[in-house]
Amino acid sequence: MAAPALNRRAGSVNSIGSSPTATPNSSINNNRVITCYPELDFRSGTRIEELNRLIQEFSKHDQREYDDQRALEIHTAKDFIFSMLGMVQKLDQKLPVANEYLLLSGGVREGVVDMDLDELSPCSRGTDYDMDFTLLVPALKLHDRNQPVTLDMRHSALGHSWLSLRLFDEGTIGRWKDCCTLADHVNGATNYFFSPTLVADWFYESVAVVLAEVQRKPQRGMPRVERAERNGTVVSIVLGVGSSRMLYDVVPVVSFKGWPAVAQSWLMENHFWDGKITEEEVISGFYLVPASSPSGRPENEWRLSFARSEVQLKKCISPGLMQAYQACKAIIVRLLAKPKAVSPYQLRSLMLWACDRLPTSYLAQEDYSAHFLLGLIEDLQHCLVNKNCPNYFIPQCNMLEHLTDEMAMHHARKLALARADPTEHLRLAIEHTKTANRLTLELQRRGSTSGLPSPQSELGAGDQHQSDDRLAKKLQQLVTENPGKSISVFINPDDVTRPHFRIDDKFF
DSSP states (O other), rough: OOOOOOOOOOGGGGGGGGGGTOHHHHHHEEEEEEEEEEOBBTTTBHHHHHHOOHHHHHHHHHHHHOOOHHHHHHHHHHHHHHHHHHHHHHHHSSSSSEEEEEESSSOOOGTOOOOOOOOOOOBBBBBBSSEEEEEEEEEEEEEOOOOOOOOBOOTTTTTTEEGGGGGGGGGHHHHHHHGGGEEOOTSSSSSEEHHHHHHHHHHHHHHHHHHHHHSSSTTTTOOOOEEEEETTTHHHHHHHHTEEEEEEEEEEEEEEEOOOGGGGGGGSSSOBBBTTOOOOHHSSSEEEEEETTTTTTTTOOOOEEEEEHHHHHHTTTTTOOOOOOOHHHHHHHHHTTTTOOOOOOHHHHHHHHHHHHHHHHHOOTTOHHHHHHHHHHHHHHHHHTTTOOOOOOSSTTTTTOOOOOOHHHHHHHHHHHHHOOOOHHHHHHHHHHHHHHHHHHHHHHHHHHHOOOOOHSOOTTHHHHHHHHHHHHHHHHHHHHTOOOOEEEEOTTTTTOEEEEEEEEOOO
């Protein structure tokens, strides 16, 4: 990693020569000429101060503030999604009656969860949507079992598992056996293995039925369903509310309380979050998401996800490092997009490893974002060269093991270009973000001039309007106080009018 250097360096002018990256400022001390140079990145010659400025500029454009109107539109779309899921539950009673969803800011494309979908439909912020979310919807819950949880990993790659319904009661087996693959158990009984692909088939078909029914009988104030499609095992829905477009990547998952046995040794190590949050918060639960390993059987293999834990760990990451991560993610998403071999989720793992490796006092430095950005690029390049990127929670699981030597070196060379000129790549990321925001504003202007209805205008006047205004102000306060945080939501499908949601450890 490019370690921070002292702001003032001693030496003669001739020791630097006529480097175009140096701007000497000389002073005389005891008949010696002391030349002060700005802090530079040794590899690229870039001024660290300039890199810090660009990261701040990127953050300004990437993290947008929402006014009351936008906050209410977000709330309206969220309620529509929860109401739709309540209707899915009532179709065939497969989903749990009282369910707990995990709502994450950012879509599957942003690496919010470790999915690695091979084929995602073309969809980009600004052109197709203004903001994106990932919603994990438990199809099954194992919430009453003691930890650690032992999973059936005999047939799957490390970090993945099959799931037998023998863990559940006869009623659950009866509801879900049409979404299972069959295998004979040693005692001669039929063993039902919960199939991620069959569950995804059922989930998409159920969502499509509900959306068709809702659109057949639209209600006042209801969002426009502008797009609803399947991307592998994910259902992607773009909703239009007023002049806002929101992408929801909805993922059917299996939810567990406790902690998997395969990650038990990770708890024995020292971590950056020790003393900042409790172990109970970190190991409160995990998921199985519908994603197989490159060599696994997609119809049977689920991937372990620690998204719930990551929400807690995020609270312990310094703002400077988080800004550098977001900027680095924007660079690699554009640079390493085709052919896709590296996921933003892998970059997140590297950030968590860095938090364990480096002193907290160093990571807390507000003006070190440039060093963090350069270090993350170097870390990822090192992982590609060695074809080794350990999962943060299961270190023995190598997330780049499936890459060919040619693919790994191809992407490592691309990263070398970014490392040699980070300012240019960061400026491109800034321009891309500004363009997306500009497209969004143009759409909003067209919407306002064409008379597109807003939630306030459609929901009525008088007391209802005052209530919505109070709600909008409350939501605006929540958004302002909790930028980029993840939200855990509890909703009763029999009463979709009263969702209860949590932003980290706050309940509302």
